[in-house]
Amino acid sequence: MTQAIDQTTLLRPHAEQEYAEELQALDRQDDRPRPPSWKLSPWATVTYLLGGVLPGGTVISPKYVGPRRLIEVAVATLATDRALLLLGVPGTAKTWVSEHLSAAVSGSSTLLVQGTSGTAEESIRYGWNYARLLAEGPTAGALVPSPVMTAMQEGRIARVEELTRIPADVQDALITILSEKTLPIPELATEVQAAKGFNVIATANDRDRGVNDLSSALRRRFNTVVLPLPATEEEEIDIVTRRVEQLGASLELPPVPAAAEEIRRVVSVFRELRSGATADGRTKLKSPSGTLSTAEAISVITSGLALSAHFGDGVLRASDIAAGILGSVIKDPVADAVVWNEYLEAVVRERKDWADFYRACREAT
Numbered sequence: 001m002t003q004a005i006d007q008t009t010l011l012r013p014h015a016e017q018e019y020a021e022e023l024q025a026l027d028r029q030d031d032r033p034r035p036p037s038w039k040l041s042p043w044a045t046v047t048y049l050l051g052g053v054l055p056g057g058t059v060i061s062p063k064y065v066g067p068r069r070l071i072e073v074a075v076a077t078l079a080t081d082r083a084l085l086l087l088g089v090p091g092t093a094k095t096w097v098s099e100h101l102s103a104a105v106s107g108s109s110t111l112l113v114q115g116t117s118g119t120a121e122e123s124i125r126y127g128w129n130y131a132r133l134l135a136e137g138p139t140a141g142a143l144v145p146s147p148v149m150t151a152m153q154e155g156r157i158a159r160v161e162e163l164t165r166i167p168a169d170v171q172d173a174l175i176t177i178l179s180e181k182t183l184p185i186p187e188l189a190t191e192v193q194a195a196k197g198f199n200v201i202a203t204a205n206d207r208d209r210g211v212n213d214l215s216s217a218l219r220r221r222f223n224t225v226v227l228p229l230p231a232t233e234e235e236e237i238d239i240v241t242r243r244v245e246q247l248g249a250s251l252e253l254p255p256v257p258a259a260a261e262e263i264r265r266v267v268s269v270f271r272e273l274r275s276g277a278t279a280d281g282r283t284k285l286k287s288p289s290g291t292l293s294t295a296e297a298i299s300v301i302t303s304g305l306a307l308s309a310h311f312g313d314g315v316l317r318a319s320d321i322a323a324g325i326l327g328s329v330i331k332d333p334v335a336d337a338v339v340w341n342e343y344l345e346a347v348v349r350e351r352k353d354w355a356d357f358y359r360a361c362r363e364a365t
């Protein structure tokens with residue numbers, strides 16, 4: 001069914017659609033052992049995530065930029081009977097990594113449960129088509145499988161986003177699934193036993209901890225991999241540049257050259273405010289309440305590009321990013337505004353080559 005869709009019209013293709021060629025190239029060259037049901041070997045999966053050049057010269061683009069070991073641990077975990085929990089502050093690519101891992105391991109990333117405080121047990125176990133349930137009673141045909149149940153039947157990866165936001169009793173539905181690899185269906189006096197290749201990748205936000213802390217029974221079923229914020233400024237600039245290019249291309253924004261300087265500036269503002277000190281370590285700063293993640297830097301630049309392409313002169317200028325930065329920094333209108341003003345006056349104003357940026361931020365405030 002999906003073959004018929006013209007992918008160039010999709011606003012956001014799935015990882016397995018967007019990177020189909022890379023996945024095929026890896027599949028062709030991959031002669032290492034593959035765990036049961038896996039589309040690629042663990043080695044090829046890691047290469048897909050981190051990028052590389054294949055023997056024939058095919059270039060695999062890096063999806064995740066960060067420590068190799070983390071991705072190796074994540075992939076190795078998926079080949080065991082333990083599930084994978086990606087933990088980190090918002091914007092550290094947890095969702096992104098989970099999507100790409102599923103695409104590489106199972107060939108599709110779409111078996112997804114979005115965790116919220118309203119997530120019900122049916123999203124993890126199964127529900128019913130009520131019209132058929134009334135007409136036929138509980139039959140296999142009236143049962144509506146959850147993404148997790150489908151993953152069990154087909155030996156694929158299921159993704160659970162924001163696991164810790166799901167109410168504790170609903171989370172517990174995962175315990176049997178992960179420990180027994182079985183999903184009982186008492187209404188039909190039967191059960192689904194997971195096929196080899198089934199596993200779960202969950203993501204959870206560091207800052208939500210405590211909301212519905214994982215029960216220890218559930219936590220034991222997971223190996224946790226903590227995704228860090230980018231270690232260095234250069235690494236973060238690299239991530240932002242790459243993603244902005246990809247997003248700009250898929251949104252068909254007119255190409256805007258020379259965005260490098262503003263990318264550097266946004267990243268350094270975010271890093272300084274996040275860490276509570278200027279890059280040279282001389283000035284202490286207060287940190288605003290928001291996370292100022294890499295993901296937010298990406299969206300500040302992308303919005304700036306749209307402004308400059310459609311309403312500016314086609315070059316990304318300080319005035320195109322000022323409003324976006326303000327929006328990211330000032331989440332709390334009172335406390336964060338104070339933090340921002342101090343930064344603007346004590347740091348930005350003093351930087352000779354930042355005069356345009358200072359002016360743009362003043363005007364936007």
Ligand SMILES: Nc1ncnc2c1ncn2[C@@H]1O[C@H](COP(=O)(O)OP(=O)(O)O)[C@@H](O)[C@H]1O
Pocket residue numbers: 063064065066088089090091092093094095096097203230239243294295298
């Ligand atoms: N280390 C990284 N490597 C590659 N992309 C990153 C990295 N950190 C953040 N990103 C980008 O940030 C964006 C948001 O990430 P997301 O997965 O939604 O964050 P999270 O789920 O952790 O809140 C993605 O587009 C991703 O490409």
Ligand SMILES: [Mg+2]
Pocket residue numbers: 094095096203
């Ligand atoms: Mg996420």
